[in-house]
Amino acid sequence: METTRWKIQDSERIDGQAIEEAAAVLKRGGTVAFPTETVYGLGADATNEEAVSGIFQAKGRPQDNPLIAHIADREQLYELVERPFPYVDMLLDAFTPGPLTFVLPSNGTCAANVTAGLPTLGVRIPDHPVAQQLLRACRLPIAAPSANLSGKPSPTTADHVWADLHGRISGLVDGGATGVGLESTVLDCTQEIPIILRPGGITREQLESVIGNVMVDPALAGKDDRPKAPGMKYRHYSPEVPLWLVEGNVQALQDLIDQEKQKGQRIGLLAGTRTAKQLEADAKIELGGDIAEIAANLYDGLRTFKEGDIDLIICEAFAQEGLGQAVMNRLKKAASDYLQLG
Numbered sequence: 001m002e003t004t005r006w007k008i009q010d011s012e013r014i015d016g017q018a019i020e021e022a023a024a025v026l027k028r029g030g031t032v033a034f035p036t037e038t039v040y041g042l043g044a045d046a047t048n049e050e051a052v053s054g055i056f057q058a059k060g061r062p063q064d065n066p067l068i069a070h071i072a073d074r075e076q077l078y079e080l081v082e083r084p085f086p087y088v089d090m091l092l093d094a095f096t097p098g099p100l101t102f103v104l105p106s107n108g109t110c111a112a113n114v115t116a117g118l119p120t121l122g123v124r125i126p127d128h129p130v131a132q133q134l135l136r137a138c139r140l141p142i143a144a145p146s147a148n149l150s151g152k153p154s155p156t157t158a159d160h161v162w163a164d165l166h167g168r169i170s171g172l173v174d175g176g177a178t179g180v181g182l183e184s185t186v187l188d189c190t191q192e193i194p195i196i197l198r199p200g201g202i203t204r205e206q207l208e209s210v211i212g213n214v215m216v217d218p219a220l221a222g223k224d225d226r227p228k229a230p231g232m233k234y235r236h237y238s239p240e241v242p243l244w245l246v247e248g249n250v251q252a253l254q255d256l257i258d259q260e261k262q263k264g265q266r267i268g269l270l271a272g273t274r275t276a277k278q279l280e281a282d283a284k285i286e287l288g289g290d291i292a293e294i295a296a297n298l299y300d301g302l303r304t305f306k307e308g309d310i311d312l313i314i315c316e317a318f319a320q321e322g323l324g325q326a327v328m329n330r331l332k333k334a335a336s337d338y339l340q341l342g
Contacts, residue, residue: 004171005162014133022173023137026051030170031058033147033161034134036126037179038099038201039154039299040161041070041144042169043134049111052143056113058168061150066116067143068101068184069123072135077102077123080109080141087211088189094210097127099184099201114143124184130175146183147172153237153302153334156181160303181296182326188217196220199326201295220329237299237334240307241268245331247317248341250278256341257281257314268305271316283310291323298327302334 004025006018022032026043029051033042042058044051046069056063071077074092081104088102106121115121123141126132135142146154147161147169155161158174165172185200187207195215196204207214246253257267257279269281272294276286285301287294305313315331317338318324332338 001167001170003162003166003169005158005174006171007158007174008130008176014130016133018173019130019133019137022134022171025170026134026138026140026142029054031055032134032171032173033155033158033165033169034131034144034173035128035158035175035178036070036131036144037128038126038183039156039178039181040147040158041126041131041142042147042161042165043070043142043144045138046110046114046141046143049113052111052113054169055143055145058165059145059148059150061145063113064116065145066118066122067114067145068186069110069114069121069141070126070131070135070144071123071141072132072139073125076141077104077125080107080123081105081121082107084189085192087194090211091187091189091207092125095202095206096125097132098125099127099180099182100124101184101186101198101200103186103188103190103197105190110141110143120188120190122186128175128178130173134173151238153239153299154183156296156299160299179296181298181300182323182330185326187214199329201323201326203322203325205322237302237330239302239305239313239334241305241310241313242336243270243302243313243315243331243334245315245317245335245338246341247339250275252341253314253316254279256339260312260314265312266310268310268313269315270301270305270313272318275316281314291318291327294318295323295327298330 031054101122101124149164156178180201185202186198188195267281269284273286273289287297
């Protein structure tokens, strides 16, 4: 399959012709990758079961893993779901467009393979000018998981998408690097008290500041046979080489690095700027000085270390509060081992 790449250098001056061409591909049932403020998504018409099947085929994604429908505005949301609890309107006012996915009772408009046979649908209004223009141009709900091969780190640049899916999808709208760098928070809004199914760009603290009590799904600490939301089943975000997620002080991290180097291992270090500057390894990536920078740079960091260059990634663990909960959620899914040292 030939993949068309529409390049938009400046998201503030969007190429209208490129958007119209990409929208036409989506209307014809094709698959188009596009940027959001979180990561790049791989989109198809969410009402067209055959088109949605193209997403699963391109990614190699398991069919029982539900997708998120991306829409331009709240009016479209009401066209896809049953009338929600009043707190949903409060959250729409506070956080959309933005990195928050609402899981609501589906009214059956979207194809069955979008919901993976569940009675609910995940819906999100992305906050990215390119995504907004594309959604308004096609005026369709667009099912869009991350635009990567299943299991690999999510893409935060068009080059990441091209490396994974060139020749497997119809098109790619290149809108530059994304912002948040982690996928959206997924919130189950089918009950009176909402439940976080996947931590992401909107934190529990932010949600509770608007609507009060918000629960966290116990499944985040374990495994479910049937996922209620994207990212709840199967291993994700894996780099090319094994990754050990390590909780411990700087000396414990350095001792571990030295120990593995003595075994002949070439070690790549993934850590926040402060920690990385204090450690020695064969290669280092500084993710940033605060948790927002770390989140934005995480997937690019996971993709940078290549097989043949290093044998093992040792990654610093981060505090599991605020956005750090989402960062650690992704790292635990990427890691082949989780070590807690002194």
